[in-house]
Amino acid sequence: MAERYYTESHEWVQAEGDVATVGITDFAQSQLGDVVFLELPSVGRMLEAGDSFGVVESVKAASDLYSPVSGSVVEVNEALSDNPETVNRDPFGAGWLIKVRLNGDLGEGLLDEAGYKAVTEGQSH
């Protein structure tokens, strides 16, 4: 299993070959609370790392989603439109958001597990 990387804006990314799966972290879902709506891109959309690719909405707030990687969207987790709570239940598994065919390697500036942990410890209660 490839290593999982993170962004400071609380997305995660995991690459298998040239396709990367993107989601939001367990910390992000716990901060948001119950997710009630997701706006996700269409297949084929070109993303640059750092681009907003959608919106996650909870009872508390709506937040932009930022792509950790550059590439084109090849798959969107359609099951979430009926069951957005999957993002809360299994953020690193069934609650994934999009799959992106990478333009080259994972970019620089992503955080590893330890680096991301340091970020969340700075922000948690």
Next chain:
Amino acid sequence: MTEELTFEKSHPSAPPPRLPEAGVEAAPRLPANLLRKRPPALPRLSEPEVMRHYSRLASLNYSISENFYPLGSCTMKYNPVANEQAARLPGFAELHPYQDPETIQGALELMWRLERALCEIAGVDRITLQPAAGAHGEWTALRMIQAYHLARGEERSEVIVPDAAHGTNPASAALCGFRVVEVKSAPDGRVDVGDLEAKLSNRVAALMLTNPNTLGLFERQILEVSEMVHATGAKLYYDGANLNALMGICRPGDMGFDAVHMNLHKTFTTPHGGGGPGSGPVGVKADLVPFLPRPTVERENGRFFLDSERPQSIGRVRSFYGNFGMLVRAFTYIQAMGGDGLTQASKDAVLAANYVRKRLEGVLDLPHEGPCMHEFVASARNLAPQGIKALDLAKGLLERGFYAPTVYFPLIVPEAVMVEPTETESKATLDAFAEAVKEIVELARTDPDELRAEPRSLPVGRLDEVRAARNPVLRWRPDGESD
């Protein structure tokens, strides 16, 4: 106690509703596919039953007329009854918008005078009274700024918005077609000037700021920010949501703001929320004046008229002349208060917020150093060990007869609780509120499960907000009917 819908109360022993004559002839020969197959299932109730239904609904309401309403960022001011008397004068209440301007000179004069008064308060040159709400004002101002840049042959595509901004700021910018660029807050809760420097460029059309900001803090470096923004050719936009802290003390125009929006339903005591409608006038400095929505109200030889000959205008942004009834109320308030009175109102609003803030020291977390302006942001994160959240605190306040403060905003403060008492509340009310918060925090320590079960004595307890958002039921349907 809750109240059934009129449809659910309907009973066949009551007569069907008596509808007034249409006043126009029925359309001849509508195509059959557009006609109803059976009459609409309108509720059948006696007149007293209808009256009691709506009176009971009204009694379930909660409003500023009944109790304290410290909803941060919303300035839920007392709505003086004198405003209502003025708005009901037949010369204002019974006008028709198509009347000849010669027959509505008083109404035009009121608009003209209100514009001058607001110009004086905000430090701007001209104002449009058309926008119907705060976000509408934001959009109108950004449209004028966009038109200004285009008239100079510049296509600027970005608008900078702080991370603590009201959500309407990025939304208005996006609706105008701008790309929204976020500028961070520094640890002291004010705009990070270094980050702003990095984000400014000749692509930027405007920086949107509210001052004091949503943390209730005055942006002390505003003159420096203004200089930086103007050096790149961009405009500075003032979100007037927090103007209540500043009346008669300092003016957004003097701070360098080029476009200034004001909420009459906040700062100028017209009803807010369901009692509205709102009104969000926008003031501008001289170089944006040509782009004001048309028509404007002008005076010539002692007569008032509507001027539509404004070739660079962004056009009309609202039918007729805005929410005129609100203009009458705001003008009444300004006249009743006078300059000294408005200044005192702002001072008292700041004093009330600082008093409550001080009383909550050691009760809730206060993440930013005081003093604050007209509101402050506390955090309920100190209750996390008991598993208690800002939402539980809010529900506990409802149980104790208060409206809850704004929670979970601004987004940069975890478990945010945003309190804005406004200037008219007595010390006794502020004390009672602070005591209620203390009592709830104590309950969070001694019996968190009890707190999680509150409110107990209101018509409804904890609503299932998640289910309501995921499966909203937006209309009543007769049994068996579906879309």
